[in-house]
Every structure is written in C-alpha cells, then in structure tokens.
Ligand code: SF4
C-alpha cells in the first residue's frame with residue numbers, strides 16, 4: 001500500500017442501498033494521484049463507453065468525493081467533488097475547503113463513490129467503518145445554515161448515545177446541498193460549513209438528483225502513515241513561515257481585489273461585463289474590513305493563511321446578514337456585476353446565495369446576464385414575473401435568486417444556467433442572446449477578464465480549458481507555467497489549497513508528495529505524462545458530451561462574444577481580444593497538448609499515454 | 623521557548639480562534655507522532671461555523687477530575703500543574719469526564735484510557751503554533767491564584783457565549 005492513502009474507497013449505491021469498500025491498485029494511485037485525476041479515471045472506466053448517453057442528473061451518473069494523498073498533510077485541507085457535470089457534460093474537479101477530507105481519511109477512506117438514486121431524501125452518516133443511509137426528510141427544503149445546525153445536533157446526539165463514555169463529541173464534518181441542489185438547479189453547489197462551496201461543475205444538482213441531502217463524517221483514526229514524517233514537518237514549516245510573512249494576503253485574502261481588479265487591471269465584470277473598470281472607492285477593502293468584518297482570520301484544517309473573514313451587516317435594510325466576507329469572486333459577481341458597490345448589499349447577497357445553496361459565480365453571472373437582457377428590453381417585467389432587475393437593485397436580484405433556487409416561474413428556465421437559459425430565451429424571443437452570455441462550454445467565467453491583458457494574460461485561458469470558464473484551471477503556455485491547467489491538476493489531484501504555495505519554490509509540492517507517499521515525481525514527468533493523461537481524459541469526455549448538448553471545438557473553443565468588443569472605459573479603453581491572435585494561440589496550444597487542428601486529441605498521443613479506449617471513442621469525432 | 627519550571631497556565635481568547643486546527647495537529651504529533659485530531663488533547667469544536675474554539679483542560683484549582691478517580695490514575699504534575707494520566711492504571715470508566723465542569727477529558731480513540739492536556743511538560747506545543755501564526759488565541763502565562771475553573775465549560779456553553787459575542791441577538795438562535 002502506498003503511504004499517504006488509507007487504501008480504501010467507500011462505494012454506496014443509493015438505489016439498492018448496497019454499501020461496500022473497494023480498492024485500487026497502487027499503480028493507479030501513482031498514475032492518477034487522487035481528487036481530480038482519480039475522478040477522470042473512475043468516470044472514464046465506469047461510464048466512458050456510454051458517456052454521450054449519460055444524463056448527469058440521472059441515476060446513471062456517478063458522484064465522487066475524493067481526497068488526495070496530500071489532504072490533511074499539506075497546509076490547507078480540501079475535498080474534491082466530481083462526476084459528470086450538468087454544466088459542461090464533461091468532468092470538473094471541484095474542490096472545497098474544510099475538514100471533510102481529513103475526517104474521511106481518519107475514518108479510513110480515501111474517497112466516496114455514490115451511484116444510483118435514493119427513493120426518498122437521505123443523508124449518509126459515516127462513523128469510521130460504520131456507514132448508514134439515514135432519512136433526510138426533515139432537513140429537505142432547509143437552507144444551508146439550518147441544515148448544518150440540524151445535522152450537527154442530530155449526529156452528535158447519535159454519537160453520544162452510541163458511545164456514552166467517549167466524552168464530548170466534536171461535530172462531524174458535513175457536505176450538503178441547499179434548496180437549489182435539491183431542485184436540480186444547474187448552478188447549485190455542494191456546501192461545507194455555512195459558506196464554503198464546490199461551485200464549478202454544478203455537483204449540488206447531482207446530489208439533489210440522487211436525493212442525497214448531505215454526508216456527515218466522523219473519523220476517529222489518525223491520518224495514514226507517511227513515508228517521512230520529519231520531512232513533512234520540515235516542509236510544512238517552510239510553507240507556513242513563508243505565508244506568515246505575507247500579512248496583506250493573510251489579512252485581505254483575495255478580497256482586496258474587489259477594488260483593485262476593477263481600478264487597476266480593469267478586468268472585473270461590471271453589469272454583465274459591459275465594462276471591466278470601476279473606480280468606486282466605496283468598494284475598497286477598508287470599507288469591508290471596518291464596516292462588516294466580525295472575525296479577521298478564518299480558515300480550515302492546517303491552514304496558515306486563514307484568508308477568510310466572517311462578515312455581518314450591522315446596519316440598514318440587510319442588518320443581520322452573515323457570511324464569510326465575500327472574496328474577490330463574489331465581490332465581483334454579487335457586487336460589481338449587478339452594478340452594486342456597497343459592502344452591505346454585497347454581504348447580504350452572498351449570505352442569501354449561501355443559504356439557497358447556489359454558486360455565487362455561476363449564479364451571479366446568470367443574473368447579470370438577465371440584468372442585461374432586461375436593460376436591453378429583451379426580457380420584460382412581465383417575462384420576469386413582475387420583477388425589474390435594474391442595475392444596483394440588490395432586492396430585485398435577490399428575488400430572482402430565490403426564484404431560481406426554487407425553480408419558480410421564470411426561475412425554472414433560469415435554473416438551467418447561463419448557457420442553457422440563453423438557448424431557451426433566444427428561441428422564445430427569437431433574438432440572439434448568446435452574444436451576452438459570458439460563459440464557455442456551459443460553465444460561466446470566473447471574474448477575471450482577458451481584454452486588458454493585465455490580469456489573465458492568455459486570451460485562450462477559458463476557450464481551451466477542459467473546465468470551461470473555471471478561473472482556477474486555465475489554459476496557458478508553456479504547459480509547465482505555474483498558472484497552467486496541467487499544474488492546477490496537481491493541486492486538485494493531491495487535493496490541498498493552492499493559496500498556500502504562492503511564495504514557495506515550485507518544486508516543493510513534489511518534494512512534499514514524495515515525503516508523504518515515498519514516490520519520486522518530477523515536474524517534467526508530471527506535466528508531460530501524468531497530468532497530460534488526465535487532461536486528455538477530461539478533454540475526451542468534454543467533447544463526447546451529453547444527451548442535451550455537445551461541444552464542437554471549431555465553434556466552442558472560443559471566447560464569449562463580449563470579449564471581442566473593445567473595453568468602453570478605464571485605463572485600457574479600446575483594448576480587446578484580437579481574433580487572429582486568438583486563432584494563432586489556440587493553434588499553438590492544440591499542438592502543445594497534442595490535439596489535431598480540429599481540437600481532437602491525436603490518436604498517436606493518446607496511444608502513447610496508454611489511452612487506447614479513449615482513442616477509439618474519439619474516432620467518431622475525427 | 624524554554625520550558626517553564628513554575629506552574630503555568632494557557633490563557634485563551636476564544637473569539638480570535640481562526641479554526642486552523644494547527645493546535646490539534648501539533649498536540650497529536652507531539653504525543654502520538656501522527657496527525658490525529660481525535661487523539662489531540664486540545665480539540666477545536668465548531669458547533670456553529672465561525673465559532674471555532676479550542677477545548678482543553680483549564681487546570682482547575684481543586685482538580686475535581688483527580689479527586690473523583692477511584693483508581694488514582696490521575697495526578698497533578700508538581701512542576702507544571704498539569705493533570706497527568708497514568709495510562710496503565712486508567713480503566714476508561716469516564717467518571718472524570720462527568721466530574722469535570724467542562725466535560726473536557728475524552729477517551730483515546732483506540733486505547734482504553736482518558737486524554738487530558740499534560741501541558742507538554744511545560745512547553746505547550748499548541749501555544750507555539752498558535753503564536754507563530756499570530757492568532758494569539760493561546761498564550762502561556764505563569765499560574766497565579768485565580769479561579770481558572772471558570773474556564774472549564776462545556777462546548778455548548780462556550781459556543782452559546784461566542785455566538786452572542788459575534789452575532790449579537792441573532793446568536794441566541796444558532797444552537
Ligand atoms: S492554533 Fe490557535 S487559531 Fe488555530 S485552531 Fe488552535 S487555538 Fe484556534
């Protein structure tokens with residue numbers, strides 16, 4: 001058995017209620033590592049031969065919760081959620097911070113594989129090797145805060161009853177869905193704590209489709225044995241000492257960017273990306289810090305950065321709203337993107353989005369899109385059930401978010417996410433509204449524009465990514481650049497928070513991997529072989545698509561139309577993406593990763609990586 | 623930090639706790655040479671997200687746990703003032719848990735004996751990491767003649783107070 005792993009996975013079939021433990025060969029662990037890499041491998045092996053026919057929201061989808069060998073050891077614990085994505089029809093490795101991955105490993109499992117669908121709402125309760133499927137009817141319909149509170153109480157009660165002599169039980173770690181996930185909204189998250197989200201991919205909807213409200217896990221064992229504990233301690237110290245020096249990053253996290261990215265790099269979504277520049281000092285970091293923060297450092301297992309903050313609105317209409325202080329993404333997508341520039345309104349919207357179990361990025365993008373259609377008179381008050389989402393009107397956007405989460409009225413159509421809603425609205429109104437949809441392959445873009453060239457410099461960032469608009473996994477050259485998707489695959493497969501690596505030598509993560517697993521891994525091996533193999537599998541599944549949508553690289557390896565409009569304001573006014581340059585860059589990227597001129601992974605490349613069956617499956621697309 | 627000779631106490635400022643759980647990692651590495659949150663003598667509770675705090679022994683001035691133990695498995699370290707567990711003698715009867723006003727002790731998850739903070743012999747590892755990270759929740763101080771027992775409180779009681787401190791009136795509803 002390889003160090004760093006428990007060696008066991010838990011598999012639960014919700015249709016038959018069959019629960020079993022399974023194992024993977026050491027060789028597979030070594031090649032695919034864990035998390036995102038493992039997700040690609042498991043999904044391909046199990047569903048690859050019929051991928052196109054699999055409905056992500058049907059019982060045939062497989063839902064995964066995967067740790068990696070570094071989870072719990074490398075500072076900043078996370079868990080990777082995956083499956084066939086109801087957004088892209090491909091595979092997204094969607095990670096969320098918290099103790100879940102650590103508890104799971106301490107319970108003796110490297111991951112959980114969920115198949116089938118329950119008849120009635122259920123949750124899983126795992127206490128070491130005791131695994132139960134429990135009734136969740138009483139928490140179905142509950143929001144994030146209520147769900148976590150109720151299940152924490154219930155599970156602690158069970159532990160206390162079953163182990164009366166243990167002493168006080170710490171809470172189990174819980175992953176859950178809110179109402180949006182239950183209602184299979186494609187922008188629904190898998191949540192942790194009250195505020196953390198695995199957003200990209202839409203796996204909250206997959207959990208909802210399986211009627212799986214939550215998973216609670218309490219592991220009482222130690223983390224698995226490692227190859228060299230002294231080395232793990234020493235490398236941890238190197239990372240922490242570096243992080244502790246970076247006080248501004250610790251203090252503000254990504255939150256300082258809500259002002260900076262708009263004012264300086266001019267790449268922040270404003271009113272659905274009609275602009276990317278603002279100079280609203282009312283949205284500066286000091287305003288958040290001094291008006292709404294009630295805890296300045298908040299973090300998850302083993303994290304030296306603790307970049308989160310807890311925020312609460314203290315005054316005005318939205319008094320009492322609580323959330324983690326909106327990070328950059330949510331300051332942008334639930335703030336500037338709606339023409340909102342006050343911390344209070346931004347915190348209120350973030351808190352509501354948490355409660356509903358929606359993704360702030362995907363839903364903020366979707367609502368911004370609706371805002372623009374309203375601005376243009378394409379969607380009217382009548383279409384929107386009497387609502388008028390004017391820029392700056394937090395209440396109107398909040399009302400729409402609620403409709404989406406519960407699929408009420410217009411919310412039912414919007415719950416399909418920006419891309420699918422755009423197709424429907426376009427048909428209904430007979431207008432091309434896709435030009436206003438800022439997304440890529442069904443996944444809305446993170447809040448980093450590419451037009452100014454000062455933030456995300458690569459104009460193929462999203463167009464060529466196997467995770468579409470995911471801003472944490474973008475395409476770039478050279479392939480071993482620290483921002484490259486192939487490097488991100490390492491973080492997402494070893495499963496830890498990459499916010500803790502900014503100041504440390506690039507090789508340290510591979511040294512850490514060796515200290516934990518005992519296995520040698522060089523950056524070259526990783527990028528040219530292992531990561532590339534994972535990338536090809538993700539690309540293959542993305543292109544094979546699903547029953548409702550398929551992507552054609554010629555059409556869909558493309559930027560949103562908006563990015564070809566010149567920036568209308570700010571220091572980079574007039575700048576835009578040059579289409580000819582984009583085509584050139586795309587061609588270079590295709591060549592570097594081994595895709596043919598049509599964007600299909602080349603036969604020779606796949607065979608060399610040992611992916612013969614993927615090669616065969618892609619034959620029909622060539 | 624040098625090991626203190628006189629009795630010490632770990633001052634605690636719960637509302638600053640980041641929830642990083644580095645204290646759990648440090649404590650379990652020191653005592654078990656594993657990362658093992660449940661075997662840590664200091665445990666970070668999160669009954670309400672955002673209200674994390676470390677739960678560990680307060681070295682009550684009258685040591686009710688030591689008093690209650692029938693088999694004399696618990697004793698007081700004359701050097702540091704910590705409660706020491708004799709792992710051989712301890713029968714795992716759990717009476718010290720009931721005797722403790724904060725229900726602080728808990729069972730070792732795999733061995734049949736209780737776990738109580740031993741102050742690491744005078745050089746608390748949890749304090750070290752909490753200080754390094756500048757969270758300043760934990761701080762070693764000299765033990766004086768104070769009512770330390772007031773800090774021996776159950777996770778529910780501590781959470782309830784923190785909820786009100788952080789969230790005001792709203793905090794009353796969260797448990
Ligand atoms: S090390 Fe300090 S801040 Fe971190 S969890 Fe422990 S007490 Fe809280």
Ligand code: SF4
Pocket residue numbers: 678679680681682685686687688705721722723724725726727738774
């Ligand atoms: S806090 Fe509890 S365990 Fe510590 S001395 Fe007091 S009674 Fe004993």
Ligand code: SF4
Pocket residue numbers: 648649652662663664678738739740741742745746747748749
């Ligand atoms: S002082 Fe030592 S034994 Fe006590 S909680 Fe801290 S690390 Fe654990």
